[in-house]
Amino acid sequence: MSNPDYEKNNYQTKNIANNITLRNWTIAWVVTMAIAAFAPKFIWDFNTSLTIIALVVNLAIGLRMLIANRAYLRGLDEMQQKILLEAMALALGVGLVVGLSYELLEDIKLITFQPEIAHLVILMGITYLLAVISGHRKYQ
Amino acid sequence: MKNRLKVLRAERDWTQAQLASALEVSRQTINAIEKGKFDPSLPLAFKAARLFNLSIEDIFHDEVETV
Numbered sequence: 671m672s673n674p675d676y677e678k679n680n681y682q683t684k685n686i687a688n689n690i691t692l693r694n695w696t697i698a699w700v701v702t703m704a705i706a707a708f709a710p711k712f713i714w715d716f717n718t719s720l721t722i723i724a725l726v727v728n729l730a731i732g733l734r735m736l737i738a739n740r741a742y743l744r745g746l747d748e749m750q751q752k753i754l755l756e757a758m759a760l761a762l763g764v765g766l767v768v769g770l771s772y773e774l775l776e777d778i779k780l781i782t783f784q785p786e787i788a789h790l791v792i793l794m795g796i797t798y799l800l801a802v803i804s805g806h807r808k809y810q
Numbered sequence: 811m812k813n814r815l816k817v818l819r820a821e822r823d824w825t826q827a828q829l830a831s832a833l834e835v836s837r838q839t840i841n842a843i844e845k846g847k848f849d850p851s852l853p854l855a856f857k858a859a860r861l862f863n864l865s866i867e868d869i870f871h872d873e874v875e876t877v
Binding site: 680681682746747748749750752806808809810 | 830835838839854
């Protein structure tokens with residue numbers, strides 16, 4: 671049998687393309703999120719119509735980012751998918767369990783400040799990142 | 811699950827990257843399969859068997875020997 675033709679492999683090419691698409695939609699989502707968060711106060715003085723438009727655009731781009739993420743995941747091979755899906759499951763579980771307890775802390779007067787959703791997002795992000803690193807090490 | 815992927819690859823003088831390319835997976839996945847750290851799915855096992863022109867049983871073995 672002849673040597674496999676390295677040039678014909680489209681796995682890496684497809685992944686790079688999916689990765690770039692996901693990166694672009696993520697950047698667009700972050701930018702539109704920033705616009706929806708700060709523009710009402712600093713640019714258009716809480717004009718309701720513009721604020722709703724900014725929010726709808728942000729949501730639409732967020733959905734497109736999710737579709738790009740799904741395409742990226744489906745383009746990965748089975749081991750890479752397993753690593754990422756396990757990391758997502760862990761991040762979701764940690765987010766749910768710790769998030770609910772964290773929210774409870776204020777209700778039962780153990781903390782004086784208002785729990786922020788951003789703290790939960792950071793926790794889930796760090797959990798996901800560590801789980802992905804751990805997953806890659808596991809199969810090295 | 812044990813396998814002969816590394817031996818079969820070496821016999822053909824292929825690199826992990828070349829085998830990964832032929833099977834359309836990442837090089838890390840080939841490395842994990844060769845080391846027995848990751849068991850491939852049936853479709854991927856069939857793909858490897860087709861590539862080497864062997865049966866699945868010629869490449870992959872269950873670690874528990876049947877009597």
